[in-house]
Every structure is written in structure tokens, then in C-alpha cells.
Amino acid sequence: NPFSAEGSWVKGNLHTHTTNSDGLLSPYQIAFLYRANGYDFLSITDHNRLTDVEGLSSRFDDFILLPGEEVNIGSLHLVVFNIEEEIRSNNSPQEIIEEVSKQGGEVIVAHPYWSALTMRELQEMNGYLGIEVYNATCDVSVAKGYSNVYWDALLCREKYIYGFAVDDAHLGLSLRRPTDTCKGWIMVKVSKRDPESLMDSLRKGLFYSSTGPEIYDVKIKGETINVKASPAQSVNFIARNGLGRRFFALDKPLSEATYTMKGNEGYVRIEVKDGKGGTAWTNPIILQKDDL
Ligand SMILES: [Zn+2]
Ligand SMILES: [Zn+2]
Structure with missing residues (x-):
């Protein structure tokens, strides 16, 4: 990390x-x-x-x-x-x-x-x-x-x-x-x-x-992954097949998001998207099968 x-x-x-x-x-x-x-x-x-x-x-x-x-x-x-x-x-x-x-x-x-x-x-x-x-x-x-x-x-x-x-x-x-x-x-x-x-x-x-956004921090604590970033329109936690989740900004831009892992994701990588077409990508976090 x-x-x-x-x-x-x-x-x-x-x-x-x-x-x-x-x-x-x-x-x-x-x-x-x-x-x-x-x-x-x-x-x-x-x-x-x-x-x-x-x-x-x-x-x-x-x-x-x-x-x-x-x-x-x-x-x-x-x-x-x-x-x-x-x-x-x-x-x-x-x-x-x-x-x-x-x-x-x-x-x-x-x-x-x-x-x-x-x-x-x-x-x-x-x-x-x-x-x-x-x-x-x-x-x-x-x-x-x-x-x-x-x-x-x-x-x-x-x-x-x-x-x-x-x-x-x-x-x-x-x-x-x-x-x-x-x-x-x-x-x-x-x-x-x-x-x-x-x-x-x-x-x-x-x-x-x-291509624009800054990622300030990624913290993995127990079953959660928390990301803090520059103002975002959406934060994507992308994982194996249909797992993972997308968070959208509603009334104001997102400055952080937290994903709770189920344990069978295989990997989780994070994308932060701003409102100007920019994206930031973390590398994948690999989940060992006995991690959780
Ligand atoms: Zn070239
Ligand atoms: Zn080339």
C-alpha cells in the first residue's frame, strides 16, 4: 500500500x-x-x-x-x-x-x-x-x-x-x-x-x-477499505465479476468513500472520478483467501 x-x-x-x-x-x-x-x-x-x-x-x-x-x-x-x-x-x-x-x-x-x-x-x-x-x-x-x-x-x-x-x-x-x-x-x-x-x-x-484527481489516503482496516481523495463525482470499488460497488456524489462532491469487503472479491481496486473527465486508479488490493 x-x-x-x-x-x-x-x-x-x-x-x-x-x-x-x-x-x-x-x-x-x-x-x-x-x-x-x-x-x-x-x-x-x-x-x-x-x-x-x-x-x-x-x-x-x-x-x-x-x-x-x-x-x-x-x-x-x-x-x-x-x-x-x-x-x-x-x-x-x-x-x-x-x-x-x-x-x-x-x-x-x-x-x-x-x-x-x-x-x-x-x-x-x-x-x-x-x-x-x-x-x-x-x-x-x-x-x-x-x-x-x-x-x-x-x-x-x-x-x-x-x-x-x-x-x-x-x-x-x-x-x-x-x-x-x-x-x-x-x-x-x-x-x-x-x-x-x-x-x-x-x-x-x-x-x-x-489524469486529474488526487488520492490522499487508502486505509484497510478489518473488512473495510476507506479512500480519501480530491472532490469526486463517483468512487468505484472494482472487484472480481459482479462484486464491488460504485458510490455517487449526491448533493455535494465526495471526499471519501468506504467499502465493506465480503471476503470473496479476489481483488479490489479503486477509481476516483472527478466531474471534468479525470480519473485516478489505485493498484489492486489482493485479498488472500484467509484474510477475512
Ligand atoms: Zn508510444
Ligand atoms: Zn505504441
Whole structure:
């Protein structure tokens, strides 16, 4: 639970393009943009190309840049970060995950909705950290930003993975649609502001995702889960199949909600929705069968 863990919050985006593939800005410019917008870390993930961020990191104070790559295997895209050497896309997805892991990195399955992945593809791969529950560029360009249905289908099948909100920023400027930067991010609880602590917290799931709302606290006490958040129109406790519950704001916005578990939920994850189209997603709380 990131809310009870010691440490401080850092904000970041793990999926970004630059002029090294089809992005508009250079690595320095995009890092500058995110730093100027209050981000604490960024992973640069160009298509099938590793961007060296070592020289770039030294040009910023207190900003973590993770070397990364988006490995495209047909329409299946894997966002990989904290790697040392470029990953080639001619191996199978499973071989790529294993190669990344050997290098000390991690893998997120990018935009399942946009990729029209099958459940089988997602179930057969092992060792990835999670999927993109929200992808800003897929949202603003083709309205396929949200992959929460995939997430729940996997969680219902006891494949316990994390959900990440990302930008996948390309910054293709168009007057006809909003930009795809600083729209989806993660808030990570870290013990220290360095790449090792950040990677450690990501692996432990000590983060939540957002496109707007802030989650202040999640407390699990006995059979209840209480969440406190910025003003919300609804708070969703999403669990296995028909379990879980949705709470709506009636006369005034919700600032908290409490769910009482029945014990057979398998998992419970929380969504906080504001009135402006923003959502925040916690990672799933996994219920051990003998928890209750
Ligand atoms: Zn992609
Ligand atoms: Zn991308």
C-alpha cells in the first residue's frame, strides 16, 4: 500500500517519444517540458530505439531520466525502461521480457485497446509489470485511451498486474485536438529520489495513476477499505465479476468513500472520478483467501 509506505511522492510519465522516432521534440526539449510542468521523472521510449539519457540527466537538477524504448512487435507494443542496451524487436514478446529483465529493466504492455490485443496474448506473456490503463495519445487521437476492461479481465483471472497512466507523448500539434503531454501520469512513493528507489517502488506497486484527481489516503482496516481523495463525482470499488460497488456524489462532491469487503472479491481496486473527465486508479488490493 503506497499510502502507508514511508517516503515521498514523485510524479512521472513512463512513455514518451522524441525526434529519435516520431516525436516532435528533442530528448532535451521533452525533458525540459516535463521538468517545467512539475514532473520528477520521465522515461524516454522511442520506437525500437534506445535513447541514451546519461548526458541529458546531468543537464537537469533533481530529475530522474530512465533510459527506455518502445519495442514494436507488429501491433503489440512493449514499453521497456531502465535498460542498458537496445532491445531488438525480432524476438518473441516473452524473449523480450526476459532480455529486459536480465538488463535490470521492466516491461509494460502499451495501449491494449489501441493494439486490439487478445486476452490470450496478455495471458500468455509472463513477467511484465502491468498494462497501460490510460494512454493519452491514443485517447486524443483515436478515442482508444482506456484499457481498464483488459485490466479487470486479467485480474479476474488472477493475473495480478499493475495499471499505468501514461502520455505516450508525440506532441503532433493539431488545432483540432488537445495535446498529448502531461495528461496521464503516475504518483510513486519512493524512499529516495534516485532511479534505484524509483524502480524498487514500481516493482512493489507503490504508486497510483491519474489524469486529474488526487488520492490522499487508502486505509484497510478489518473488512473495510476507506479512500480519501480530491472532490469526486463517483468512487468505484472494482472487484472480481459482479462484486464491488460504485458510490455517487449526491448533493455535494465526495471526499471519501468506504467499502465493506465480503471476503470473496479476489481483488479490489479503486477509481476516483472527478466531474471534468479525470480519473485516478489505485493498484489492486489482493485479498488472500484467509484474510477475512
Ligand atoms: Zn505504441
Ligand atoms: Zn508510444
